[in-house]
Amino acid sequence: MAEPKKDDFLDDIEDAEAEAYAEDMAEIDDDAAELDALRAERDELKDRFMRALADAENARKRADKDRREAENYGGSKLARDMLPVYDNMKRALEAAGEQTEATAALIEGVELTMRELVNVFRKHGIEPIxxxxxxxxxxxxxxxxxxxxxxxxxxxxxxxVAAEGFMLHDRLLRPAQVGVSSNPG
Structure with missing residues (x-):
């Protein structure tokens, strides 16, 4: 048998090292590709998480705003329905005219009721115009x-001025009904 030559042995070692190096490089490339894929997935999940967080915050703010509006303006229909009661009581007091002994108690009762109605209006943010x-x-x-x-x-x-108007907090509940001059300039 012939003995292997030193050059052949070195070539075999170099080939084995080259193969091992190529395998290591392929493994590194695979690891780098996997790392890039994991980073992309992480970035996508982070983006989705941030969007979900922003959506949740917007929903919370919207719900808070809706709650405040319901609290402030939820009774506007009832308030609007109470305005004719106010108008009629005001007309009754204006029409009462001279007080006699017989009508004094009645007029006083209507005045007290009117004052209480105005206090309830103010308590709920209804102000006259x-x-x-x-x-x-x-x-x-x-x-x-x-x-x-x-x-x-x-x-x-x-x-x-035909009738007073009313504001409910910062919203117009009913405009004041007025007559306006049309004199030219």
Missing amino acids: SPAVGDKFDPNHHQAMFEAPVPGTKSGEIIQ
């Missing part, structure tokens, strides 16, 4: 019931 004759017409708070040219007034001035 009470324009005066001569004030400037504001379409955000007043409703023009008629226009008339009245001497001595400017166009857009209130010339008569």
